[in-house]
Amino acid sequence: MIPVLDLKPAVDELRPALDAAYQRVMESGRFLLGRELEAFEQEYAAFVGARHCIGVANGLEALQLVLLARGIGPGDEVIVPSNGYIATWLAVTHVGARPVPCEPDPRTHNLDPERLASVVSPRTRAILPIHLYGQPADLPAIASFARTHGLFVLEDAAQSHGARCRQGAGGPWRQTGALGDAAGISFYPSKNLGALADAGAITTDDRELADKLRHLRNYGSKVRYVNEYVGLNSRLDELQAAFLRAKLPLLNAWNQRRSALAARYAAALAGVGDLILPYVPGWAEPVWHLYVVRTRQRAALQAHLEAAGIGTQIHYPTPPHLAPAYAGAGWKRGDFPIAEQLAAEVLSLPIGPHHTADQIEAVGASIRQFFGQSR
Ligand SMILES: *Cc1c(COP(=O)(O)O)cnc(C)c1O
Secondary structure, three states, rough: OOOOOHHHHHHHHHHHHHHHHHHHHHHHOOOOOOOOHHHHHHHHHHHHOOOOEEEEOOHHHHHHHHHHOOOOOOOOOEEEEOOOOOOOHHHHOOOOOOOEEEEEEEEOEEEOHHHHOOOOOOOOOOOOOHHHHHHOOOOHHHHHHHHHHHOOOEEHHHOOOOOEEEEOOOOEEEEOOOOOOOEEEEEOOOOOOOOOOOEEEEEOOOOHHHHHHHHHHOOOOOOOOOEEEOEEEEEHHHHHHHHHHHHHHHHHHHHHHHHHHHHHHHHHHHOOOEEOOOOOOEEEOOOOOOEEOOOOOHHHHHHHHOOOEEEEEEEOOOHHHHHHHHHHHHHOOOOHHHHHEEEEEEEEEEEOOOOOHHHHHHHHHHHHHHOOOOO
């Protein structure tokens, strides 16, 4: 059996460090807004290369809090990718603004900067690109469009911990989470950096925004019982912060293991059947949160792999505009054909820091067998 995802080996590898983290928090007797959170915020900001990091309860609220802090709400529009995870859209909807979908570049699955001009309006306040599957979106191009139109850029960096991109061939590498005006990050357990429960963070270089976010995550109050804003209760607790501090030092090494496995897939699957493999532009350094292929024979391939004991998943089977949650919003099938086609063809193969090269080779061989192309 080759599982698509198995979180247990990561815990096993880190067990002594996680146990020590747990003991520290139990000894401290402090469970919210304490030293572990402060230390993790500093360590994660340094990792990303951003000035400030604000720990929050999860990735969805990280995005929502930034929009709230910027005063984005009813009557405003926020440009979001037409494909990807619905959380990005929900953050916009929760503050009362309208998500305005923009189709992706089908090669990268990421928001296509060339299409921004066709969706921007006088009501647009922000652009919310996702670094989908751990592949950096073209932030330099998106940010430059945003600057000319006076728009805020909020990165959804929930899947891209450690991914980097650069402007052109010779520019300096910069991490996702430090490319826009602010970024929302998720530490959901299955992310490249995952807590052992829900957790999230915001990164930004903007001190004023960071200060406001520290209040907004805590009932909008700086001084207890003095509530300046209509805030949320969205705090990253001490225990999860301590666990994240134990895991952060291994993130780069784990991302490198994912890259090595992705390279094996690329070699094993090149030119096989009608498979379309992930495309990585020269300016991008992905972290392979997922390894997503496309095929018109997805259902049959998935069944073939399942029968061979190989787990797969579909990220994501329904584009947000066709989700029942948005049934009343006026979108219909055919509105975003690229997102709809991707949703019909994508298949996520097993990849993670604890998969072995042999497992990846076995998946590759099984896929070649399906397409009648054994080597
Ligand atoms: C996981 C994820 C989120 C939401 O994060 P949670 O911590 O689960 O709230 C948002 N956007 C994307 C792209 C994600 O993958």
